[in-house]
Amino acid sequence: MRLARICCLDLDTFFVSVERILDPSLCGKAVVVGGTKWGRGVVTSASYEARAFGVRSGMSIREASERAPRAVFVPGHHEEFTSYSRRAREIVERFSPIVVAASIDEAYLDFHGCEALYRRPGDADDDATILRVARAMTQAIADELGLPSSAGVATSKSTAKVACGLAKPAGVLLVASGAEEALLGPLPVRKLPGIGPVSEEKLARHGIATLAELVRAPDTVLRPIFGAYTEGVRRDAIGLGHADLGRERPAFREHDPHGSTVGSISNERTFVEDGPSTTYGILCGLAERVCARARSRGVRAGRVTLRLRYADFETITRSCTVAPTAADVEVHRVVLRLYEAARARPLGVRLVGVALSRLSFEGPQLELPGFGEEVRRDRAVDAVREKFGYDAVQLATTLGRRRGQKGSASGARDQVDAGLGAPPRAPRVAR
């Protein structure tokens, strides 16, 4: 018997809500979080007042400022977002022992088996009990943190998420077992998690606009669109999807040697102007950052990927399998080699990125020549950064970029190569 015991909890317009706590004068105003007004950023969160002007998350800041010229644009206090997210999670964990964080502002809970614990004489049935508990949870988040949130409760993760979306803002909706298909059927296909703009468009070409129509569509139509997901999409569309909460993403997970090969760590930067001559310095800075994050998580990467986006937005990736490493110099070498091989077009570059994947937990250190030295050096740098902040120590090439040195790309590379032999860093303690 399927029961409505899976709960999706989502903090409403999370970044905006945190900004309003930090600056109460933003309450009641159209607020857009995400980069500066004239930069190249996009909207990461928009208040309902801003949405009334047609502002949506993912939209460029430029377009948002055209639609809502009088809105308040703020870049966002990201450390505060992380802090509030953690505190919200602590509250949520009081309500169920099974909580899986899906993102900074979203979590799933499993209430199976919790009915007896929460049951009260006034509750009509167990569904009413769980609904009351979900309301108490959003109320606790509002009371203790001042953050609005919504919750959806259903028999599956997918339906719970849809219900949560329907409950917004600041609402709670429980979809009882058996009521799923009636609720989901009339909804546009785009409402189902996993169906994005591309699939929506492909379905539209077959005259499929609603989930009820999707469910009736033959396999010959759905298979080319959803591939391996086809059966899962079909089940989700009638509310018979999985009730298990799945894996927590590595970024939100404590150290877990059993999940050792999943996950990736990446860092990318879009330039203010296309085609800077300091690309090499930026690449080294990105490589250093992902390596530092890998070391802090106690993992090493078996694959290094370079991402490059040209001025016309064509995006390419080049990757390479490596012996597991989290050493700065190794990743520098690989990234610069990939960049040399990848840059074929005589066009400006607007973004570069570095990703580490095939992560494995650090075993005993290998006794390879030079390996121990690199690791010791990186660890020393990590220790200084731990104390004085990330920017306290920089690679010479990265520093060059920060000081605004122009220099040709090949000049920058020479600096890097020179840095690889000798200890590459000039330690600089901030302040």
Next chain:
DNA sequence: TCTGGGGTCCTAGGACCC
């Protein structure tokens, strides 16, 4: 003044091996 940055998962072609 076009279009961020962090991720996950799937597909498909080619290399390579048996």
Next chain:
DNA sequence: TCTGGGGTCCTAGGACCC
């Protein structure tokens, strides 16, 4: 002389989510 078939790894790209 076209020449099978299966399995796995590597790589590049793309859809989707927040």
